[in-house]
Amino acid sequence: MRSRVVGAGLLFLLQLVLVLGAVRPPGCTDPRRCTDPPRRYTPDWPSLDSRPLPAWFDEAKFGVFVHWGVFSVPAWGSEWFWWHWQGAKLPQYENFMKENYPPNFSYADFGPRFTAHFFHPDSWADLFKAAGAKYKPDLIWSDGEWECPDTYWNSTGFLAWLYNDSPVKDEVVVNDRWGQNCSCHHGGYYNCKDKFQPETLPHHKWEMCTSIDQRSWGYRRDMEMADIASASTIISQLVQTVSLGGNYLLNIGPTKDGLIVPIFQERLLAVGKWLSINGEAIYASKPWRVQSENSSVWYTSKGLAVYAIVLHWPEYGILRLISPIATSATEVTMLGIQNDLKWSPNPDKGLLVFLPELPPSALPTEFAWTIKLTGVK
Numbered sequence: 001m002r003s004r005v006v007g008a009g010l011l012f013l014l015q016l017v018l019v020l021g022a023v024r025p026p027g028c029t030d031p032r033r034c035t036d037p038p039r040r041y042t043p044d045w046p047s048l049d050s051r052p053l054p055a056w057f058d059e060a061k062f063g064v065f066v067h068w069g070v071f072s073v074p075a076w077g078s079e080w081f082w083w084h085w086q087g088a089k090l091p092q093y094e095n096f097m098k099e100n101y102p103p104n105f106s107y108a109d110f111g112p113r114f115t116a117h118f119f120h121p122d123s124w125a126d127l128f129k130a131a132g133a134k135y136k137p138d139l140i141w142s143d144g145e146w147e148c149p150d151t152y153w154n155s156t157g158f159l160a161w162l163y164n165d166s167p168v169k170d171e172v173v174v175n176d177r178w179g180q181n182c183s184c185h186h187g188g189y190y191n192c193k194d195k196f197q198p199e200t201l202p203h204h205k206w207e208m209c210t211s212i213d214q215r216s217w218g219y220r221r222d223m224e225m226a227d228i229a230s231a232s233t234i235i236s237q238l239v240q241t242v243s244l245g246g247n248y249l250l251n252i253g254p255t256k257d258g259l260i261v262p263i264f265q266e267r268l269l270a271v272g273k274w275l276s277i278n279g280e281a282i283y284a285s286k287p288w289r290v291q292s293e294n295s296s297v298w299y300t301s302k303g304l305a306v307y308a309i310v311l312h313w314p315e316y317g318i319l320r321l322i323s324p325i326a327t328s329a330t331e332v333t334m335l336g337i338q339n340d341l342k343w344s345p346n347p348d349k350g351l352l353v354f355l356p357e358l359p360p361s362a363l364p365t366e367f368a369w370t371i372k373l374t375g376v377k
Helices: 002-020 055-060 081-087 091-100 107-113 121-130 155-164 231-243 262-281
Strands: 062-066 206-211 246-252 297-302 305-310 318-321 326-334 342-345 351-354 369-376
Touching (some): 055 246, 062 262, 081 091, 121 262, 206 231, 231 246, 231 262, 246 262, 262 297, 262 369, 318 369, 326 351
Antiparallel strands (some): 318 351, 326 369
């Protein structure tokens, strides 16, 4: 019933505009300089979900996530230290406290030890920039909402203010964690769940959030090398995420002193090095009509160009691409290599690309090579 009433109101407004010729904001005397008043969002999900996502977010593709807090003081197990110790009372956490801290030591007693003594925000910013991260600060990553419905948190009221009246109303981006059953249904872009990886192209903008330490979001002293995602794994996830229309958010956990440990720095810089060569296929790209072939080739597109990102070097250096349809104008290059690549139509379907005969050290990257195709369908 409500939708019919709203629809009738809109129809009447359109008719009124046709009769009067134009609707001008109060005080506007020159139609050439008049603009429509900004849209106001009401505190309900149908209205809030209709807000277009600011374009910068889709274009950015890659950001850095930080989990840093009092849990960085014990730095053991995970950032859920308090819950595992005091809530779930897991024996390993109780034993850790008995072995390392005096009796009656409380979680609050960790607070004074959270010194951030070596925290230099400019150094962090320089590292994230070198990593190729493009996220803006105009982003609210809500979390911890699952205990209560959105009405308890007044989520719709807050978002209506954020979209209508806040200083960042035109640029701010939010995720989907605003109350029970909101994830993957309401908000700005969708997280759905931690480390979310859809198998097919979603119809809504989404993001994969994951951590370099695969067992924790916060820094922990007991992490081992086997727990650390390799650079090739991280870049493969980034490529697959962007190919399926998503953004990739990579987490690090600083120490209680505000240091980012070298292994995290190394992984971030490896991503930045790869993006410095292949970023053309990532930033501001769009999903192509086909997203992948055999899980080893992932496609993106930008304008008239199609990018085939190859995760595994093919046998004999001959890449078989099934999906692109060659034309008389087809040209094939590899990002980071100046000369065009030789190619020929595949007798079965698609085309064969003859990759450069170079030693691994002479290739533009160690893994995930980008083939740029123009003049294909």
